[in-house]
Amino acid sequence: MSDLSDRSGNGMRIVHSEAMTATQEDIALARRSLTSVDKPGHAVPLPNGLMMRLPEQGVLIATFLSPHVIRIRVANLENLHRDFSYALTPNTTGVCSVETRETADTIDLWTSDGARVRIERPSGLLTIFDEHGRIVVEDDPYQPPLSGPLPGSVTATKLRGNDERYFGFGEKAFGKPRRSLRTRMWNSDTYGYPVDADPLYQSIPFFIAISERQAYGLFFDNTYRSSFDMGADDPLRYSFAAEGGELDYYVFTGGRERSARAVLKDYTDLTGRTPLPPLWSLGYHQSRWSYYPDSRVREITARFRESRIPLDVIHLDIDHMDEFRIFTWDNERFPDPARLASELAEAGIRLVVIVDPGVKVEDEYPLYHEGDSHGYFCLLPDGKEYKGRVWPGVSAFPDFTDPEVRKWFGSQYARHLDVGISGFWNDMNEPSVFPEHEVDPLDFENPAKTFPLEVRHAGDGHPGDHARYHNVYGLQMARATFEGLRRLRPDERPFVLTRAGFSGIQRYAAVWTGDNVSSWEHLALSIPMLTNLGVSGVPFVGADVGGFSKAPSGELYARWLQAAALTPLCRSHTETGSKDQEPWSYGKEFEEINRRTINFRYELLPYLYSLFHEHQETGAPPLRPLWFEYQSDPRSYDIDDQFLVGANLLVAPVVTEGALSRSVYFPAGDDWVCWKSGERFKAGTEAVVNAPLDCLPLFLRAGAAVVTQSVVQHTGEMQGQPLIVTATLGERRAMSFYEDSGNGYDYLEGNFSLLTVAVGPNEIEISRVGSCEYQRRVSHVDLLGLQNESPRVRINGTPSSSEFDQATARLRISIAAEQTGNIRIEVS
Ligand code: MIG
Numbered sequence: 113m114s115d116l117s118d119r120s121g122n123g124m125r126i127v128h129s130e131a132m133t134a135t136q137e138d139i140a141l142a143r144r145s146l147t148s149v150d151k152p153g154h155a156v157p158l159p160n161g162l163m164m165r166l167p168e169q170g171v172l173i174a175t176f177l178s179p180h181v182i183r184i185r186v187a188n189l190e191n192l193h194r195d196f197s198y199a200l201t202p203n204t205t206g207v208c209s210v211e212t213r214e215t216a217d218t219i220d221l222w223t224s225d226g227a228r229v230r231i232e233r234p235s236g237l238l239t240i241f242d243e244h245g246r247i248v249v250e251d252d253p254y255q256p257p258l259s260g261p262l263p264g265s266v267t268a269t270k271l272r273g274n275d276e277r278y279f280g281f282g283e284k285a286f287g288k289p290r291r292s293l294r295t296r297m298w299n300s301d302t303y304g305y306p307v308d309a310d311p312l313y314q315s316i317p318f319f320i321a322i323s324e325r326q327a328y329g330l331f332f333d334n335t336y337r338s339s340f341d342m343g344a345d346d347p348l349r350y351s352f353a354a355e356g357g358e359l360d361y362y363v364f365t366g367g368r369e370r371s372a373r374a375v376l377k378d379y380t381d382l383t384g385r386t387p388l389p390p391l392w393s394l395g396y397h398q399s400r401w402s403y404y405p406d407s408r409v410r411e412i413t414a415r416f417r418e419s420r421i422p423l424d425v426i427h428l429d430i431d432h433m434d435e436f437r438i439f440t441w442d443n444e445r446f447p448d449p450a451r452l453a454s455e456l457a458e459a460g461i462r463l464v465v466i467v468d469p470g471v472k473v474e475d476e477y478p479l480y481h482e483g484d485s486h487g488y489f490c491l492l493p494d495g496k497e498y499k500g501r502v503w504p505g506v507s508a509f510p511d512f513t514d515p516e517v518r519k520w521f522g523s524q525y526a527r528h529l530d531v532g533i534s535g536f537w538n539d540m541n542e543p544s545v546f547p548e549h550e551v552d553p554l555d556f557e558n559p560a561k562t563f564p565l566e567v568r569h570a571g572d573g574h575p576g577d578h579a580r581y582h583n584v585y586g587l588q589m590a591r592a593t594f595e596g597l598r599r600l601r602p603d604e605r606p607f608v609l610t611r612a613g614f615s616g617i618q619r620y621a622a623v624w625t626g627d628n629v630s631s632w633e634h635l636a637l638s639i640p641m642l643t644n645l646g647v648s649g650v651p652f653v654g655a656d657v658g659g660f661s662k663a664p665s666g667e668l669y670a671r672w673l674q675a676a677a678l679t680p681l682c683r684s685h686t687e688t689g690s691k692d693q694e695p696w697s698y699g700k701e702f703e704e705i706n707r708r709t710i711n712f713r714y715e716l717l718p719y720l721y722s723l724f725h726e727h728q729e730t731g732a733p734p735l736r737p738l739w740f741e742y743q744s745d746p747r748s749y750d751i752d753d754q755f756l757v758g759a760n761l762l763v764a765p766v767v768t769e770g771a772l773s774r775s776v777y778f779p780a781g782d783d784w785v786c787w788k789s790g791e792r793f794k795a796g797t798e799a800v801v802n803a804p805l806d807c808l809p810l811f812l813r814a815g816a817a818v819v820t821q822s823v824v825q826h827t828g829e830m831q832g833q834p835l836i837v838t839a840t841l842g843e844r845r846a847m848s849f850y851e852d853s854g855n856g857y858d859y860l861e862g863n864f865s866l867l868t869v870a871v872g873p874n875e876i877e878i879s880r881v882g883s884c885e886y887q888r889r890v891s892h893v894d895l896l897g898l899q900n901e902s903p904r905v906r907i908n909g910t911p912s913s914s915e916f917d918q919a920t921a922r923l924r925i926s927i928a929a930e931q932t933g934n935i936r937i938e939v940s
Pocket residue numbers: 400401429430466539540611626627660685686687
């Protein structure tokens with residue numbers, strides 16, 4: 113090895129290496145030296161790991177990006193690709209020093225924290241150990257890496273803990289708890305997908321496993337069609353494979369605590385996080401395919417304001433365009449979009465328009481002409497433009513894997529921005545094309561539904577075919593949109609919504625779960641779909657409220673809206689030709705219920721917004737499965753009909769037709785207090801709670817707080833409105849809530865503040881860290897779940913009045929406007 117090595121008494125060679133990542137040059141150098149020494153098991157050091165020669169021309173690279181993140185690459189020595197990934201953030205330079213200890217049969221890479229990888233020679237079989245010496249991931253001794261079943265394919269097989277469960281994998285319609293499963297990654301347009309349909313629109317080849325309460329994660333960074341078999345074939349093993357490319361994956365050990373939270377933090381350090389979205393995008397969105405003409409849009413938006421149902425955004429689907437030519441308008445339906453946008457802006461309502469990838473092939477259409485003459489569209493191997501049929505008819509498709517094309521496409525948004533459009537919705541970017549011959553509508557993965565696999569892509573300097581780049585087409589389209597918007601409006605935070613994506617999509621866009629169905633089954637399915645997206649690094653997610661295909665009953669719509677009231681994206685959407693699907697479409701009684709549901713979302717917006725800040729800091733999603741916070745409570749693992757919003761709210765929506773009550777599990781570790789009645793529920797118990805039609809069962813963690821506000825009609829009205837701290841007393845615990853202007857980037861210069869609420873058994877203290885011109889005063893502290901309804905209350909030592917409101921079960925404590933400093937409230 114290198115001259116850094118010394119020999120210990122037991123014949124073990126030890127190499128101390130510097131703390132830096134192996135560069136492309138290091139790899140090239142190591143590769144050269146391995147080529148000259150044709151000896152399986154022979155290894156050369158890399159700055160943070162090693163490269164080892166495997167039998168049959170194979171080579172294995174193991175490097176530590178941090179003591180908790182290990183990257184493994186296995187390839188053929190001949191065609192070791194240049195290191196390139198669309199999934200990773202550009203600045204993934206892990207720094208981790210390792211110590212190598214080798215014997216004749218093994219090499220161990222040790223981090224200073226005590227985590228280690230053991231590699232057997234010459235096979236390259238791996239075992240990864242955490243800091244406590246426990247096995248995290250272990251290769252199947254009978255299936256050394258590289259022995260994929262098909263030529264050109266790659267596979268890895270690992271041993272599996274017998275109680276191991278798998279979460280994540282992005283957008284999946286899994287109907288059962290995830291003890292064992294099979295899944296594929298191939299972005300597909302899956303209109304009306306049934307439960308268990310697989311794959312869907314997104315490919316996130318990342319999972320979090322929990323076994324014996326210990327978590328770890330694994331990300332298979334391969335964009336080809338891939339598949340995972342997690343103990344389905346054989347309960348003792350799991351495997352993942354791809355139809356091409358390299359075996360290139362990352363193992364996240366979860367650190368000392370072996371927590372899912374640490375896994376997700378490390379995964380999102382690698383693949384990025386969602387930057388703070390504009391506050392308006394967290395308001396309520398109303399959509400349908402098709403809101404046209406403009407008078408209909410005015411009618412709908414006016415109705416929201418007249419009925420006092422809050423609304424921030426209305427979406428325009430494909431029918432706003434001139435014969436589906438993207439970036440154009442239908443002059444009859446929308447003669448003056450700028451006027452429409454400015455009228456809506458007056459009312460505090462924003463427009464989002466859809467932009468598909470397909471560009472109508474037509475010489476008179478400037479966008480086509482320009483793209484064609486610059487060679488911006490995807491080509492077939494013979495050099496001809498690939499053409500496929502989508503909404504505009506025969507269309508060409510920008511090659512978003514070319515930086516110049518992304519730049520060009522991104523600039524097109526100027527037209528829309530100039531007329532006052534606020535956000536963009538990228539659809540059909542799996543990419544989806546209309547099959548040229550009849551295919552079974554349920555055969556979602558049929559090759560006729562996307563580009564031929566031989567279509568060429570630039571691959572940002574790594575040219576390749578569609579088989580390689582299919583799964584990142586949507587990711588790169590969303591990137592073109594996001595980066596275009598950043599350039600065109602540097603002072604505004606982009607809002608991009610995408611249907612397709614790959615790992616890393618969270619850097620650019622929010623994601624909705626495509627063409628779901630107006631059924632109770634789909635309402636129930638939306639919960640695990642969204643929570644699993646969240647733990648797959650994608651926090652800004654929502655399902656079409658009410659369902660896209662078919663039409664919901666008033667009851668289903670109302671229950672769906674309740675379930676979605678606190679999902680990060682809350683958008684009603686339905687297909688063309690379906691019955692009206694607005695909050696008032698089901699009669700007066702339901703209109704009132706739906707108004708209250710949307711009001712409730714707006715009351716909770718300060719908290720929801722703050723959770724996006726938490727995501728940006730830690731990778732934790734706003735919407736969480738129970739086990740994410742209660743990993744030590746195995747009963748929480750299989751609960752798919754409840755979720756957490758942040759750490760402090762537990763939501764148990766009704767997802768069963770006709771149900772007026774439901775059972776709720778309160779995870780072990782915290783007591784919970786009913787948001788409505790103040791009733792307290794013990795940790796680790798189950799209870800049946802009432803849930804009349806107008807009620808979303810919701811619980812506040814005992815000893816926790818959230819920030820709320822009075823109802824506003826849109827987020828533009830929040831500025832200057834006071835905040836309300838809603839809390840329950842309990843064991844001492846402090847939590848912070850984030851505030852800033854709600855748009856733009858001055859928060860990066862420190863223009864934000866954190867409101868800290870410290871809760872104790874008999875007191876609450878409110879303080880601020882930092883300051884900003886947008887911070888809002890706290891006008892009330894509402895205490896929920898008090899034993900004594902008329903306690904003595906002191907604010908900063910001075911006796912103060914308070915009022916118990918029977919209807920809301922809260923003790924309301926008013927804070928004087930002059931009270932700007934720290935507030936200490938004692939209750940006895
Ligand atoms: O071929 O733009 O998932 O939300 O309304 C259908 C029309 C294309 C699919 C999207 C849906 C949207 C619809 N689109």
